[in-house]
Amino acid sequence: MSLKQRMYPTEEQQALMVMHAEHARFVYNLGLEQRSMWTKDKRHFRQKISVYTQCRELTELRRELDWLRAGSAVIQQVALRDLDQAFKNFFAGRSRFPRFRSARDPKSGFAIRNLALRRINHKWAQILVPKIGWVKFRLTYHYQDAQQGSSARAVHHNGLWHVSISTPPRQKVPADTGANVGIDVGVANTVATSVGIFIQAPSFTPGEQRRFLALQRTLARQKKGSNRHARTLAKLASLRRTLNDRRTNWVEQTTTALARTYDLAAVEDLKIVNMTRRPAPRPDLDTPGSFLPNNARAKAGLNRAILASCWGQFTTRLAQKMDVVRVDPRNTSRRCQSCKNVNALSRESQAVFACIECGYRAHADTNAAQNILDRALTTNPGTPGARTQKPRQRAASTNPLPTVQTVG
Incomplete structure (x- = not known):
């Protein structure tokens, strides 16, 4: 279950978050293009492509591109993991073939793998974003529920930033009415x-x-x-x-x-x-x-x-x-x-x-x-x-x- 809450980054933090989203989209599209090139008939690479081989190649790419090295390696690796999960869903018949992410998409964002939270008061809390620091968000759920989260995803949509914290599913509401x-x-x-x-x-x-x-x-x-x-x-x-x-x-x-x-x-x-x-x-x-x-x-x-x-x-x-x-x-x-x-x-x-x-x-x-x-x-x-x-x-x-x- 995801707890979606409004984020309030500063102007400097917002510019860095946009950079993280652009890097995640670039790495995702690059990984998708690489996987689309590989076939059993035309082996452009010596070994089968996987999320592990792509993460190793991402490290080499970051050494060559200064603008990509300015971002977070953890966020870029999570983008490759998202791509791997998209292929798993496709082969399991749960979704369509992965598509390239467009810069014109009204929704953009990135995932935060290692979740770290700290509470300011009963209305506000902060989340640690790699290479940015603590970003403030509005507590619309109980802080104890947010603490149970394992990861998070920051999403920019309609001019606002939100953070969705992944938590274990809640218990169903017991009615006990027999109706x-x-x-x-x-x-x-x-x-x-x-x-x-x-x-x-x-x-x-x-x-x-x-x-x-x-x-x-x-x-x-x-x-x-x-x-x-x-x-x-x-x-x-x-x-x-x-x-x-x-x-x-x-x-x-x-x-x-x-x-x-x-x-x-x-x-x-x-x-x-x-x-x-x-x-x-x-x-x-x-x-x-x-x-x-x-x-x-x-x-x-x-x-x-x-x-x-x-x-x-x-x-x-x-x-x-x-x-x-x-x-x-x-x-x-x-x-x-x-x-x-x-x-x-x-x-x-x-x-x-x-x-x-x-x-x-x-x-x-x-x-x-x-x-x-x-x-x-x-x-x-x-x-x-x-x-x-x-x-x-x-x-x-x-x-x-x-x-x-x-x-x-």
Whole structure:
């Protein structure tokens, strides 16, 4: 588990932290390029490349490059370890092939392997960064929890520095109520429970939305690299940071409220990456070189709405706080809770479910949440946390409780 907390470096410390991030990105990309060159058919090197051989070669490279030697060898070695872990995840089928890190990436940072902390008072503490010294950060968790960390990662995003301290996972919240709940996630209603409670994820206020769109129009007319362009980017980053903090706070409060109320939660095992994939182009067979409409613009809007609903973050944090069963999502919104009949015509609209077989009527999202709970209790009784759907084998890549609304 990571404890993310705000850092407050001085101007001199911030310049050195940017240097560490640039060095980590350079070493990571260089190591990735070297590994991509090595093949069994074309042995450009006498031995197989590993993190140990690359660390030895990094030492030789630091002797030749003064600007690289100015940084920390420990931070640069950790970047190579991150690359090695990325390859392990790829070969295990957990992620895609490692990609080069771009200097234009909105997020940049570096890892701190040997964690050293010291407390200033009940609100502030310091972390030791190699070749920089003690950097102050805000204590938003108990200091005893931060002391249990083994490593940390400093990240620069939207103009601010944060430190994420890796700690052992926390104990789940014991509710001891004996109650179970089914949860259906959606776009119109972010979270709908089997007891008729609807919870909506926060977004921009109308005023913030108008300001965000106005800043985007202003940014499009400004020259890239100018001072005005940089100031507009900073204002946009401030709005994005506000929205991100608002959504993170919503996820934490909602998942904690559910964990304190129910012993078991049933959720859909959704493949969000596949759901937000862009539609495939439709070539026009009659006119070679041209394409037919594929509703890409409408799909892009749906993808943004899905990602803004924070389904993945919500489910992950909920599973970390309580027992969660993931079920197969097929036909959960088309199945009648009363007679168990499955028919697409029963779903009259987004909000109305009217069974054409028995006449049962209910809110469509509530009916789906009840089906999710029934499927979890029927398929996996007494085995919380297990998946009722077998995980798919991923093929190797070929490319290098808040305010709620109750429905009676």
